[in-house]
Amino acid sequence: MQSLHLAGLSPAELTEFVAGLGEPAYRARQIFAGLHHRRLRSFAAMTDVPKELRAKLSKQSTASTLALESRYLSSDGTRRYLMKTHDNFPVETVFIPEERRDTICFSSQSGCPLQCTFCLTAQLGLLRNLTAGEIVEQIIIALNDAYGVSVKTPRGTNLVGMGAGEPFLNFEALMKAIRIMKEPEGLHIVPRRVTVSTAGVVPRICELATIPDRPHLAVSLAAPTDELRNELMPINRKWPLSELLRACEDFQESLKPGERFTFEYVMLDGRNDADEQARQLANLLNRHELRAKVNLIPHNPAEPLPYQPSSMERVQTFREILESKGIRAFVRQPRGRDILAACGQLAARDANPAQTVSDFAPAKVESLAI
Ligand code: SAH
Numbered sequence: 073m074q075s076l077h078l079a080g081l082s083p084a085e086l087t088e089f090v091a092g093l094g095e096p097a098y099r100a101r102q103i104f105a106g107l108h109h110r111r112l113r114s115f116a117a118m119t120d121v122p123k124e125l126r127a128k129l130s131k132q133s134t135a136s137t138l139a140l141e142s143r144y145l146s147s148d149g150t151r152r153y154l155m156k157t158h159d160n161f162p163v164e165t166v167f168i169p170e171e172r173r174d175t176i177c178f179s180s181q182s183g184c185p186l187q188c189t190f191c192l193t194a195q196l197g198l199l200r201n202l203t204a205g206e207i208v209e210q211i212i213i214a215l216n217d218a219y220g221v222s223v224k225t226p227r228g229t230n231l232v233g234m235g236a237g238e239p240f241l242n243f244e245a246l247m248k249a250i251r252i253m254k255e256p257e258g259l260h261i262v263p264r265r266v267t268v269s270t271a272g273v274v275p276r277i278c279e280l281a282t283i284p285d286r287p288h289l290a291v292s293l294a295a296p297t298d299e300l301r302n303e304l305m306p307i308n309r310k311w312p313l314s315e316l317l318r319a320c321e322d323f324q325e326s327l328k329p330g331e332r333f334t335f336e337y338v339m340l341d342g343r344n345d346a347d348e349q350a351r352q353l354a355n356l357l358n359r360h361e362l363r364a365k366v367n368l369i370p371h372n373p374a375e376p377l378p379y380q381p382s383s384m385e386r387v388q389t390f391r392e393i394l395e396s397k398g399i400r401a402f403v404r405q406p407r408g409r410d411i412l413a414a415c416g417q418l419a420a421r422d423a424n425p426a427q428t429v430s431d432f433a434p435a436k437v438e439s440l441a442i
Contacts, residue, residue, distance in 0.1 A: 074134075074137065074158045074159070075132060075133050075134050076089070076132060076133040076134070077133070077134055077135075077136075077137045077203065077205035077206075077209075078103065078107060078129075078133050078134070078135055078205075079107050079108070079135065079136070079137075079205045079208050079209050079212070079252075080203050080204040080205020080206070080208060080248070080249075080252070081205075081252075082248070082251065082252060083100065083101070083104055083255060083257070086100045086103060086104055087100040087101075089133070090103065093125070093128055093129075093132075095125060099121065099125065101257065102118070102120055102121055103118065103121065103129070104255070104257060104258060105257050105258070106118040106120070106121070106135075107135060107212075107258070108208070108212070108252070108253075108255065108257070108258025108259050109257060109258050109259070109260075110221075110222040111212045111215060111216050111221055111222060111259075112135065112221065112222070113135055113136035113209075113212065113213075113216075113221075114135050114136065115129045115130050115135050117221075136209060137157065137158045137205060137206060137209065138155045138156070138157060138163060138206060138209045138210065138213060139155060139156050139158075140153060140154075140155050140213060141154045141155060141156055142154045142422070143217065144411035144412075144413065144423045145411065146407070146408040146409075146410050146411045146413060147410055148407055148408065148410075149168075149169045150166060150167065150168050150169070150407045150408030150411065150413050151166065151167040151214070151217065151218070151408075151413075152164060152165070152166050152167075152408060152411050152412065152413035152418075152423070153165045153166075153167070153210075153213060153214060153217070154420060155210070155213065157182065157200075157202075157206060161182035161183075161199045161200055162182055162183075162196075162199070162236075162420035163179055163182055163202065163206060163210060163236075164179055164235055164236055164418040164420065165177065165178050165179060165210040165211075165213065165214050165235060166214075166235065166407075166408060166413045166418075167214045167217070167218050168407050168408065169218075172227065173227045173228045173229065173230055174218065174225075174227065174229055174230070175229070175230040175231070175232060176210075176211055176214045176215070176229060176230070176231050176232070177231075177232045177233075177234050177235050178207060178210045178211060178231060178232075178233060178235050179202065179207075179210065179235030179236040179237050179418065180201075180202060180207065180233055180235070180236075180237040180238065180239040180241075180242045180245070180246050181198060181199070181200070181201050181202055181236060181237025181238065181241065181242055182196075182198075182199035182200050182201075182202060182236065182237070183196035183197050183198050183199035183200075183236060183237070184196065184197075184198060184236055184237045184238055185197065185198035185238065185241065186238050186271050186305070186306070186307050187306045188271065188292075188294070188304060188305045188306075188307075188416075189303070189304055189305075189377075189378070189379075190294070190304060190338055190340055190371060190377060190379050190416060191377075191415075191416040192374045192377060192412075192416055192417050192418065192419040192421075193236045193237070193416065193418050193419055195419055196236070196419055196420065198237075201237075201241075201242040201245060202237070202242065202245060203245055204245045204246075204248035204249040204252060205249075207245060207246065207249035208249050208252050208253060208259075211229075211231065211253065211259065211261070212259070215229065215259075228261075228265060229261055229265065230265050230266070230267070231253070231261055231265060231266040231267070231287075232266075232267045232268075232269065232290075233246065233266070233267065233268040233269055233287070234267075234269045234290070234415060235418055236418045236419075238270065238271055238273065239268045239269065239270060240268075240270045240273035240276035240277070241273060243276050243279070246268065247283070250263055250266055250287055253266075254285070263285050263286055263287045264287075264288070264331075266287035266288065267287060267288040267289070267290050267332075267334070268280075268287045268288070268289060268290070269289075269290040269291070269292060269336065270289070270290070270291055270292065271292050271305055271307050272291060272292070272305070272307055272308065272311050272316045273307075273311070274311040274315050274316055274319045277289065277291070277316075277319040277320065277322070277323055278319050278322055278323070280323065281322050281323045281325070281326040282326070288331065288332050288333065288334070289323060289333055289334070290333075290334040290335070290336055290367075291316070291320060291334070291335050291336070291364075292305070292335075292336045292337075292338070293335050293336065293337050293353070293366075294336075294337060294338050294340075294344060295308075295344050295349075296344075296349050296352035296353035296356050297313070297352060298312050298313050300343075300344060300349075301313060304340075304343075304344070313356065317356070317357075317360040317362065318360070320333075320360065320362055320364070321360055321361070321362065324362060324363065324364070332364075332365070333363075333364040333365075334364055334365055334366070334367055335357070335362075335364050335365070335366045335367070336366075336367050336369055337353070337366055337367065337368050337369065338369045338370075338371050338415070338416070339368055339369065339370050339371055339381060339382035339386070339387050339390065340371050340379045340380075340381075340382065341371070341379065341380040341381060341382045341383070341386070342380075342382075343379065345382040345386050345387070345390055347389065347390075347393055349390075350389075350390045350393035350394055351393060351397070353366070353394065353399075354393065354394050354397035354398070354399050355397070357399055358397065358398065358399070365399075365400040365401065365402060366394055366399055366400070366401040366402070367401075367402050367403075367404050368387055368390060368391055368401060368402065368403045368404065369404045369406070369415055370382060370384070370387055370403075370404075370406055371416070372406055372409050372414035372415055372416050372417050374412060374416070374417045374419070377416075387403055388403070391403055410423075411423040
């Protein structure tokens with residue numbers, strides 16, 4: 073059995089646990105800072121905590137549960153981490169360096185139960201939900217690798233819940249992780265730096281709208297009609313576009329000034345990228361009076377997915393049609409495609425160039441232990 077993972081406890085829970093060991097509350101604060109502010113992954117490294125207490129902690133709990141298996145470096149600087157849970161399930165995290173700030177893309181589940189036909193993660197099926205501690209530790213591992221253990225991050229960190237899994241099918245653990253990460257005495261990544269992406273779990277969109285200190289929302293659309301969306305994203309059969317967009321209207325009502333809200337639209341060559349489909353999409357969003365922006369994501373190909381990315385000209389034309397109908401649309405540049413780190417490519421695979429599409433440069437592969 074897995075012993076208690078302390079990185080998944082809130083400050084109050086940690087205080088209670090430490091009190092159970094007969095220790096005062098300030099020890100809990102020290103341990104919390106050790107785990108989250110200094111990003112230490114062993115009790116041995118917490119030299120400000122007495123040795124006897126560290127020994128007691130080790131008997132009953134653990135500071136770290138994820139084991140880093142491999143790390144892949146993309147030619148564009150993106151890093152993909154392939155990790156294993158204590159019970160041997162794969163977890164993937166992606167670090168994306170950007171000019172102004174860095175973005176970490178985390179996973180909410182090992183595998184994914186949704187069967188989006190354009191996404192490689194779907195092929196794993198759901199292996200299991202990740203715990204809050206496993207979500208938080210992904211960010212700790214990525215930051216330690218990028219900057220060094222305990223080193224202050226030079227700029228802010230954005231988080232996106234767009235890795236493997238459907239975050240809204242693991243809502244409690246997700247929201248707990250987000251609350252732990254916002255602590256000023258810890259990682260101090262506040263919810264407005266976090267974006268969570270859903271394939272359209274309608275009740276959770278409505279629930280998120282009621283939470284005051286919440287992350288941003290992105291909704292994956294991929295198609296402007298139920299007919300096509302049923303085919304590409306089978307979750308649409310449970311929550312069709314009319315229900316999904318009604319929930320988005322509710323969510324829009326709850327937006328604070330300046331708060332963003334996004335639709336994602338993966339661009340699949342010859343499937344969902346025609347002029348007519350751009351007009352349908354614009355009309356649909358306008359009919360629901362949704363003022364969200366649309367991010368167009370050229371499909372990231374991976375064997376054996378039966379799609380190719382739309383050409384850049386097609387993506388641009390699609391964008392222009394949306395814009396001409398008053399919809400703000402942006403084209404997302406793919407990152408980390410060469411190491412299978414881009415959207416929809418996370419499937420616990422070795423980034424063997426033979427598995428990638430041939431016109432991408434081969435990846436550098438390194439194994440390491442952080
Ligand atoms: N389950 C959640 C989060 C994970 S997917 C969701 O569906 O939103 C994150 C984003 O990647 C989604 O917008 C999805 O549509 C997109 N995506 C999935 N596979 C892709 C692929 N092969 N190429 C480009 N984008 C993809």
